[in-house]
Amino acid sequence: MAANSRLTIAAHALAWLALAQRRGQEILTSEQVAASVNTNPVIIRRSLGDLRRSGLVNVRHGAGAGWSLARAPESITLLEVYDAVEQEPPFGMHRTEPNLECPVGRGIRPALGEIYDRVEQAVRQELAATSIADVLRETLRVR
Amino acid sequence: MAANSRLTIAAHALAWLALAQRRGQEILTSEQVAASVNTNPVIIRRSLGDLRRSGLVNVRHGAGAGWSLARAPESITLLEVYDAVEQEPPFGMHRTEPNLECPVGRGIRPALGEIYDRVEQAVRQELAATSIADVLRETLRVR
DNA sequence: TCCGGTGTAACAGAAAATGTTACGACAAGG
DNA sequence: CCTTGTCGTAACATTTTCTGTTACACCGGA
Numbered sequence: 001m002a003a004n005s006r007l008t009i010a011a012h013a014l015a016w017l018a019l020a021q022r023r024g025q026e027i028l029t030s031e032q033v034a035a036s037v038n039t040n041p042v043i044i045r046r047s048l049g050d051l052r053r054s055g056l057v058n059v060r061h062g063a064g065a066g067w068s069l070a071r072a073p074e075s076i077t078l079l080e081v082y083d084a085v086e087q088e089p090p091f092g093m094h095r096t097e098p099n100l101e102c103p104v105g106r107g108i109r110p111a112l113g114e115i116y117d118r119v120e121q122a123v124r125q126e127l128a129a130t131s132i133a134d135v136l137r138e139t140l141r142v143r
Numbered sequence: 144m145a146a147n148s149r150l151t152i153a154a155h156a157l158a159w160l161a162l163a164q165r166r167g168q169e170i171l172t173s174e175q176v177a178a179s180v181n182t183n184p185v186i187i188r189r190s191l192g193d194l195r196r197s198g199l200v201n202v203r204h205g206a207g208a209g210w211s212l213a214r215a216p217e218s219i220t221l222l223e224v225y226d227a228v229e230q231e232p233p234f235g236m237h238r239t240e241p242n243l244e245c246p247v248g249r250g251i252r253p254a255l256g257e258i259y260d261r262v263e264q265a266v267r268q269e270l271a272a273t274s275i276a277d278v279l280r281e282t283l284r285v286r
Numbered sequence: 287t288c289c290g291g292t293g294t295a296a297c298a299g300a301a302a303a304t305g306t307t308a309c310g311a312c313a314a315g316g
Numbered sequence: 317c318c319t320t321g322t323c324g325t326a327a328c329a330t331t332t333t334c335t336g337t338t339a340c341a342c343c344g345g346a
Contacts (some may be wrong), residue, residue, distance in 0.1 A: 003304060005235045008255055012237070029322065036245040038238065039177045040305055045323065062313025065322040078258065088302095090233045090266070092148045094155070094180065095335070098196040104159045104177040104282055111281035112151055115221070115273055123233070130258055138254035139247055147334065172291065183336050188292065205344025208291040231333095238304070240333095 006085040010047050012037050013077065015136045017057065018073035027066035047085060054084035073093040073136060090123065091116050149228040154221065155180050158279045160200065161216040170209035191227060197227035216279060219241045222271040233266065234259050 001049050013033050020028050030041040030048065037044065051057045058070045069076070093112065098105035156176050172239050173184040180187065191210050194200045201213045209218065212219070236255065241248035 006250075006303090007235055008236055011255060012241065012247060012251050015251060016245070020248055024204050036242050036248045038239050038242045038248065039237075041322095042306075042325090043304070045325085049324075059323070060313085061311080061323055062315090063319090063321050065312085065316060065324095083264075091150050093151055094148055094182075096181050098155065099179050099181045102159070102160055103153060103182065104279075105179045107282035107284065107339085108155050108158060108278075111278055111284075112154060114281065115278070119266055119269045122269045123262055126262045126265045135251075135254055135258070136247075137252035138257065142253050143251035149334090174291085184291095185294090185337075186335070188294090192293075202292070203344085204292055206288090206290055206340080206346065208344080210292095 005076070006047065007082055009037060009039070009043065010051060010081050010085045011132070011135055013044060013048060013067075014051070014056070014069070014073070014076065014081065014132045015068050015139055017067060018132055018136050019140075021069055021073075025061065025082055027064075027068045029066040033034070033067070050085045051081070054080060056080060056084060068131075073133040074131050076132045077128050078130045078132075078135070079124055081132075082124070082127050090118060150221070150225055152182070152186065152234045153194060153224050153228045154269060154275070154278055156187060156210075157199070157212070157216070157219065157224065157275045158282055160210060160212050161275055161279050162214075162283075164212055169210045170203065170207070172209040176210070194224070194227045197223060198254065199223060199227060200276060217274050218274040220271050221273045221275075221278070222267050224275075225270050226265070232259060232263055234262070240243070 016033055016036050019137060020026075030044040033044045033048070039074040048059070052059050052067075052070075056070055056076055058068050060068075082102055091112075093109055098108060100106050103104055159176055159179050160171060163169075173187040176187045176191070177184040183230060191200055191202070193212075195202055195210075199213055199219055201211050203211075204207055234255075236252055243249050
């Protein structure tokens with residue numbers, strides 16, 4: 001399972017936006033977010049761009065530009081973030097088509113597909129139970 | 144999420160071993176398995192080697208060598224296969240350490256760690272509910 | 287002792303994720 | 317309307333992971 005960190009980066013950015021908002025700073029630039037995540041601003045723009053396309057954040061152009069939450073942090077679930085930034089499912093099929101002359105090779109992909117679907121449903125259910133506000137609360141609990 | 148196919152390959156190999164066993168052929172070589180999966184025999188040896196280290200299959204050396212199931216297919220769950228072949232969890236943390244001077248940077252990793260743990264538990268529970276015998280049955284249902 | 291197959295190292299290639307630089311587009315404010 | 321700061325995105329470099337391939341030592345039954 002290739003460990004990608006898209007969900008982590010996006011959740012981090014959103015939690016930081018939520019905290020800044022609570023502190024009275026509605027808008028952050030990609031550079032300010034990047035400073036907390038400790039990465040390049042372009043990475044943040046790409047991630048927040050995904051979130052914008054899904055309606056989770058707003059962006060302002062021009063001078064004094066930057067990013068802000070489009071909705072209350074309590075109402076944004078990790079499932080929405082997951083759908084916004086993740087493209088590949090957790091488990092992949094064979095890269096090359098299996099041997100279709102073998103009964104196992106013929107039927108294995110639909111069979112595993114159903115099972116993987118059930119697994120992903122379980123993942124989605126768990127992610128739906130946590131909001132950005134929850135993430136932020138847990139984050140600030142650690143001192 | 145980087146789509147890797149380790150669980151798929153291992154499940155395919157085990158299902159094929161289970162079917163061969165039912166047909167009276169207890170032992171298959173890595174080349175025979177590779178022919179069904181449609182890949183290189185070394186890939187299969189690596190995968191089955193993982194499964195052997197976890198006690199799911201047996202190997203025989205010397206002449207007439209090959210692989211066989213170590214337990215009844217009904218008793219081998221996909222969770223055991225997952226643990227045998229998968230190393231990385233579904234979601235990765237930041238590659239580079241976040242900015243520890245930011246309150247979010249400081250607390251985000253333990254916070255997300257707990258959430259990701261819950262997600263993985265859900266995955267494990269789902270995988271534990273399916274056996275290799277189930278996979279084989281579903282596989283043969285497709286004609 | 288032969289022989290077919292495993293175990294594993296070493297390397298090649300491909301694909302994906304991440305990081306970096308560069309620059310046009312855009313809008314607020316003077 | 318022009319300056320300025322920031323986004324949006326392309327292009328490319330780098331790193332990492334996965335997969336495939338070749339090669340060869342080793343093993344054990346006949």
